[in-house]
Amino acid sequence: MVRDTRFLSLSFGSAFSLLVLASASLGLGTLPARAESAFDAIGTQVNKVFENGKASVVRVHAAQAPLPGTTDSFETIGSGFFIDNKGTLVTAASIIGFSPAVSVEVGGLRLPAKILGLDPRSGVAVLQVFDGITPFLTFGKEEDVHTATPIVAIGFPLNLPSAPSFGMVTGFDTQYLGRFFSCTHLRTSLPISPGQIGGPVLDGRGGVVGMLIMAADERKFAYALPASAIQKIVTDIAVHGRVEYGWIGVGVDPRSDSNDVKITQLFESTPASTSGLQPGDTVVRIGPREIAKASDVIDASFYSEVGDDLAVVVNRKGKLLTYKFTVGERPSRLPVPIPAIVPTSPADVPQQAIPVRADLPR
Template structure:
């Protein structure tokens, strides 16, 4: 049964209102009961002796799960509460850029219950979702909300790709839990809760799949890049343009003819009108993939094709935007060049290294 929502423009009959809320409540409870066994509590024992908790969920019957720990986890141990027992989890890989950890529980009753990741187009704004997680040290519980926005940044924090903004505030321990749609499919994973706001951010399932597939295959996420930094001119909401700000030597763009100041029109066929378009286009690009990039120079269109290389491992992660202030640019260069690889589009990176 689908979700129903309404906008109260006047008085709603009491019986109708109760019936509507009952319907929503039953649907939320149904999704929770059908999927809660695949959602687990994760305990992280840190190298310094402290510990923290988050949620996670199985994505395969072999015990592979994903979570979103909130801190650097070098040499940390992960334990998963499955079937009323704590199990030491094998760390397949931790991607600091997306904040996703891919783990595997190898002990316990098999097959493991698991959730399916949604594929296809991104979900539209206004889509209802049910979250499942472990708040504080309490049992699993559901949360309910809407996708109210899609952002690539919040204040000074830049995401590697667009995240869903959910109008539900989650408590400590619920980070890493799934967001499930009315079909029972995972559309995202909670990666950030804002204490000062009544909303949370979630990494879309398509990005989760990219991280998981690369991590299982290579032991890490292979982010692509072509050696370009971009910035914007004008107002992004109106007539703003994305332009090439810097070309790095000894990279796929070297000797290509691309120039600083070229206006980026499209990447791999996707129209570029904002920096977030570039970030999304870049996140999913595969190393070794050839991508077309169209630019404008002096009002004339020019087409390029680049072979995507692998992002240098010592490239610092962070913002994908170059400061417009030249002095600030010099001061924070290593933290302001664009990074990432993306789905149907091309890569732009942030680094002060060459290779």
């Protein structure tokens, strides 16, 4: 096996610090005195998470029609995992594609799977296997996931048996190389192989905190869709038969940061277009979510529920105003923005605006 020496420059002191961090986060208690014991302790815990979870992780096969200009059909293969004991599992939508026939390997058997729903925007596909009671993984506490949180991924690399990968969360991103995600994703240090996409990302207790959704930088690291997003997709498909995305109709500068997220545009025929919000307003809160950066607006829109009443708090020239409206459904094509209209007198301010206390927490 050829090793890339670029990954071998970590000093022993840095490696030891990483082991201390991982040991504490994985619940290993006090780090043993000898470095060899530290490696063994972490390996033991990673193996425990893997052994407890591997039965719930499956290999997914999707038959694909021949590509244009070819005559040979082919198969895409990835990983997936059960989320209940009734055979419901999730995987990456990119594995399924336009496949007319999907199957999964469960306990040495290859079983047909029904596609309950597929959402290209989030990258999630929900499948069903009808084969009695199935082992399954439970979702972890997403609020406990921070930068440098140790994680374990389980998947099927290439044509090999399932295997664990150990790494950590290295950041939280809403875009990669100019491509915006549907919501904030976990950036991980997990180098992954073909076949592992769609597998679960687990915390030290074995709870699902994400799903591997995309490899980056020649597979040197990977992005994972967070558990809360997976749960939203699964719930929407179960309730509505499809994913319903909330739509507010507010555009903000994606580079906004440092508690200065300004509205840049409003879209026609959307809840926001007649609410009284204006370009130039600084967004303070959307529903229960505090807005400190542009990604907070992206997440607020992603997790909003169609039909819910929503309050948006903005700062306009030092005055906090609240606007309330009902969340609409995101259109397949975005409408055009409406021209900016800046009121010239108090009479021009819509009556939906409700002043709130200036000392409102931000």
